[in-house]
Amino acid sequence: MRADDSSLIILMADDDEDDCLLAKKALEQSDLTAQLRFVKDGEELMAYLNKQGSCEHNDNFPKPDIILLDLNMPKMNGLEALKAIKSHSALCSIPVIILTTSRADHDICNSYAFGASSFITKPASFKGLVETMDIIKKYWFEVVELPKKHAV
Numbered sequence: 001m002r003a004d005d006s007s008l009i010i011l012m013a014d015d016d017e018d019d020c021l022l023a024k025k026a027l028e029q030s031d032l033t034a035q036l037r038f039v040k041d042g043e044e045l046m047a048y049l050n051k052q053g054s055c056e057h058n059d060n061f062p063k064p065d066i067i068l069l070d071l072n073m074p075k076m077n078g079l080e081a082l083k084a085i086k087s088h089s090a091l092c093s094i095p096v097i098i099l100t101t102s103r104a105d106h107d108i109c110n111s112y113a114f115g116a117s118s119f120i121t122k123p124a125s126f127k128g129l130v131e132t133m134d135i136i137k138k139y140w141f142e143v144v145e146l147p148k149k150h151a152v
Contacts, residue, residue, distance in 0.1 A: 008034035008141060011064035013045040013081065014099075015073045019122065022129055023068070023099075030134040032141065037064070042076025045069075046084055049091055064094060065146050066136075069116075071100040071107055079110055086115035093147045095140065099132075 010027070014020050020038050027036055039045045048061050067085070071078035078098065085091045095117040100107070103121050111119045120136075123129045140146070 008032070009062055009064040010034050010036050010066055010068060011039065011045070011048065012036060012068040012099075013039045013042065013073065013078065014068070014070040015040045016070070019070070022126060023133065026126065026129040026133040027137075029130045030137045032133070032137040034065070034141070041073045042078065042081035042084075044075075045081050046076065049085065049088075049094075066117075066140055067094055067096045068099045068136075069096050071098060071102055071111070079107075079114060082111065082114045082116060095144075095146070097136065097140075 012020060012023055014023075024036050027034070037048075039048050045067075049063075051061060069078045069082060073081075076084075078100065082096055082098075085094065085096060092115070096115065098107075098111045098116045098119045099122055100120075101122050102108075108119050120132060123132055
């Protein structure tokens with residue numbers, strides 16, 4: 001793990017406020033002090049990543065280390081957002097973890113085909129979500145080498 005994981009940024013795109021709150025609590029239980037930021041749909045995600053609209057000229061929207069992406073969102077769904085992220089040269093290196101309620105084979109196949117780094121079905125229990133966040137923490141922030149934010 002990096003010496004100061006409070007500088008790590010996880011951006012979660014999910015329109016369900018309860019899921020976002022549970023993810024925040026689960027992440028806290030996993031002892032990862034990364035900043036967890038939220039957007040509620042794919043359009044807001046892309047505005048954040050591209051520093052457009054209310055995110056333009058604002059340092060409060062730093063490039064995330066990883067993105068947790070729900071598939072079922074209004075305006076622009078998760079697959080559309082994933083395609084947009086992976087087709088953008090400055091964003092394509094950000095790992096995108098699909099975190100959704102879907103178990104549908106076509107969602108899994110399409111997610112990987114469009115460049116998802118992982119596909120995780122949201123656990124039904126809070127305990128399961130804490131375990132999932134702990135696994136994400138261990139794998140993505142202790143095992144994997146992430147690209148530096150200033151690269152590309």
